[in-house]
Amino acid sequence: MAGVQSMASKSILPVTTGEYHTICSIPVSTVHNLKPGLNFITVNVAIDQRDTSKVVRLLVYRNDDQSLTVCRNLCRHNGGTFIHDIEDSAEIVKCTFHGWKLNTKTLNYTNPPDCLKQEQLKIEIQMDGSLTIFEPLRYEPWAVNEQQMQSLKSNELTITYISHACVEIQAAGMTLITDPWLTGPSFGRGWWLLHEPEADAYERVANANAIYISHGHPDHFNLPTLRRIAKMNPHVPIYVPRLKVNVFSNDLERLGFTNIQITQLGTWQTLSKNNESCARFMILPDHLFPHLDTFLLFEYKGHRILNLVDCCNPNGDHLPSPVDVLLTDFASGASGFPSCFVDQFGEDKVLEMAKTKAHTFLKKTTKHIQITKTPMWIPFAGYFMEAGPGDEQIQQLNWKNTPESAAITLQARIPHLQVWCPFPGGKYDVGSNTASTPSKTKVDYLKRSWNFEPYIRQLDESMKFKPLQTMDGVKEYFRWAEFKNYDLVLHIIETSNNYSTTIREYFVDFAGSAPVFPSYYPPGRPLFRIRGRSSVFRDTFIRGWSWDNIYIGFSGHFFAEPNTYHFKFWDHFNNSLPEYPPSWKGDHHQAC
Numbered sequence: 178m179a180g181v182q183s184m185a186s187k188s189i190l191p192v193t194t195g196e197y198h199t200i201c202s203i204p205v206s207t208v209h210n211l212k213p214g215l216n217f218i219t220v221n222v223a224i225d226q227r228d229t230s231k232v233v234r235l236l237v238y239r240n241d242d243q244s245l246t247v248c249r250n251l252c253r254h255n256g257g258t259f260i261h262d263i264e265d266s267a268e269i270v271k272c273t274f275h276g277w278k279l280n281t282k283t284l285n286y287t288n289p290p291d292c293l294k295q296e297q298l299k300i301e302i303q304m305d306g307s308l309t310i311f312e313p314l315r316y317e318p319w320a321v322n323e324q325q326m327q328s329l330k331s332n333e334l335t336i337t338y339i340s341h342a343c344v345e346i347q348a349a350g351m352t353l354i355t356d357p358w359l360t361g362p363s364f365g366r367g368w369w370l371l372h373e374p375e376a377d378a379y380e381r382v383a384n385a386n387a388i389y390i391s392h393g394h395p396d397h398f399n400l401p402t403l404r405r406i407a408k409m410n411p412h413v414p415i416y417v418p419r420l421k422v423n424v425f426s427n428d429l430e431r432l433g434f435t436n437i438q439i440t441q442l443g444t445w446q447t448l449s450k451n452n453e454s455c456a457r458f459m460i461l462p463d464h465l466f467p468h469l470d471t472f473l474l475f476e477y478k479g480h481r482i483l484n485l486v487d488c489c490n491p492n493g494d495h496l497p498s499p500v501d502v503l504l505t506d507f508a509s510g511a512s513g514f515p516s517c518f519v520d521q522f523g524e525d526k527v528l529e530m531a532k533t534k535a536h537t538f539l540k541k542t543t544k545h546i547q548i549t550k551t552p553m554w555i556p557f558a559g560y561f562m563e564a565g566p567g568d569e570q571i572q573q574l575n576w577k578n579t580p581e582s583a584a585i586t587l588q589a590r591i592p593h594l595q596v597w598c599p600f601p602g603g604k605y606d607v608g609s610n611t612a613s614t615p616s617k618t619k620v621d622y623l624k625r626s627w628n629f630e631p632y633i634r635q636l637d638e639s640m641k642f643k644p645l646q647t648m649d650g651v652k653e654y655f656r657w658a659e660f661k662n663y664d665l666v667l668h669i670i671e672t673s674n675n676y677s678t679t680i681r682e683y684f685v686d687f688a689g690s691a692p693v694f695p696s697y698y699p700p701g702r703p704l705f706r707i708r709g710r711s712s713v714f715r716d717t718f719i720r721g722w723s724w725d726n727i728y729i730g731f732s733g734h735f736f737a738e739p740n741t742y743h744f745k746f747w748d749h750f751n752n753s754l755p756e757y758p759p760s761w762k763g764d765h766h767q768a769c
């Protein structure tokens with residue numbers, strides 16, 4: 178553990194100014210008052226972009242040997258602040274946003290367990306006994322080769338909303354489309370589009386100068402939509418981030434796309450072939466899921482449009498500032514927690530938790546608006562509905578913010594903030610700061626019916642897949658999945674689509690170096706139970722797809738004993754499964 182060996186010693190850590198920068202200084206009087214164990218320290222600084230109240234909040238743990246372990250009081254999940262809960266041991270702090278817990282001595286998160294580590298800050302003792310605190314230099318690749326701000330003509334730089342997280346950014350006639358989801362469901366059968374895209378939506382996407390796909394979730398990387406686009410124009414340039422796990426190019430190639438740009442994060446991409454255009458964009462990483470999730474900075478004549486998509490912790494909250502327009506999600510309700518935990522908490526508690534979560538969600542948005550100093554916020558990437566047959570309970574319990582309610586909350590917190598709540602075909606012009614007005618009422622833009630049948634039929638087809646009709650196939654799947662050495666017993670209860678009939682159930686124990694399948698629950702072991710749709714389970718297993726379809730797609734009811742969020746389990750089955758699906762001896766399935 179790095180830290181101060183003796184409070185009287187001088188600098189004990191080399192400080193490389195090329196890699197670290199000073200974030201604050203702890204005065205000598207405060208240093209002398211540090212007590213053994215945990216200390217909450219707040220330091221006033223002139224400017225700190227990560228904390229708009231212009232203070233730096235630190236957690237300082239004084240160890241038995243007098244060394245110090247120092248980190249920011251800033252949760253890795255969504256940037257919440259930690260407090261000490263008297264129920265916890267002395268070195269544990271709890272996040273005020275969603276309750277994650279951090280051991281301030283080891284800097285390991287303890288809830289969720291076995292997952293993340295908090296970044297340790299470097300310290301240097303000055304001659305007068307004060308402490309200087311350093312952290313790695315901020316990753317700000319957009320600051321290289323900055324554009325000169327120039328005035329814009331009317332309609333020279335515009336944003337047109339298409340659906341959900343799909344917008345068209347147009348600069349001087351060049352267009353970039355983000356995350357096209359125009360048809361069908363996402364996450365198995367869980368999410369359905371709330372808006373009906375305009376009739377020209379496919380033409381806009383297929384004829385764009387660039388399509389950006391932020392991450393692999395199907396409401397952003399939507400295969401039914403992309404299949405149709407590939408038929409219309411297989412040569413349209415598609416920009417996907419270069420990530421540790423290649424979640425895009427296999428499927429894009431299979432669909433027939435010929436111009437797939439696997440793009441290095443933090444590098445400018447221009448929108449013209451001859452590089453003469455000054456419309457450019459950059460893909461940037463999320464900090465909580467750097468191997469998975471990204472966001473977009475678009476720049477034209479020095480004007481910036483920042484699209485944070487639905488990142489949890491975009492670039493560790495090091496964001497460009499100021500930006501002209503900020504697009505973020507707003508709704509909350511984009512996962513199975515808490516709406517799929519009725520078995521654990523009961524309906525009333527789940528609804529109460531969902532309302533709290535939706536309210537808390539806007540703290541993240543508030544922070545990002547303040548950091549980026551944007552005058553204009555566009556709520557998007559939350560226009561979906563749990564419309565599928567059998568999901569009426571989820572629809573009722575999965576409480577979400579509306580764009581209008583979010584606007585009221587945020588404008589009360591941030592004076593002078595302008596908000597444009599978009600509608601299909603609606604356009605915002607950055608230069609004139611004007612938005613088109615809808616030609617019909619808000620309700621008339623909402624979808625009233627969905628074509629469920631072909632998608633649900635396709636999922637139901639998985640029940641005919643012979644290998645998974647026996648436990649041998651189930652065992653083959655879990656061996657393929659390679660999740661192991663984690664103290665958890667998974668209890669899967671496969672049910673009919675409306676959950677009324679149990680089709681089969683089994684246990685999987687992950688404690689050893691390979692999964693084992695006990696015929697009963699081993700008493701006393703941590704348990705996680707999923708009572709879920711058999712068709713969705715089997716379709717997910719056959720294709721080797723992420724369990725997002727089950728968890729985010731609301732196709733299961735969950736119960737944990739003890740009540741723990743098994744981040745490591747979910748991170749594996751949602752995000753880290755092998756790149757290629759199980760081979761399924763002799764049975765072939767089309768992944769697309």
Ligand code: FES
Pocket residue numbers: 252253254255256257258272273274275276277
């Ligand atoms: S638990 Fe800390 S921000 Fe969510």
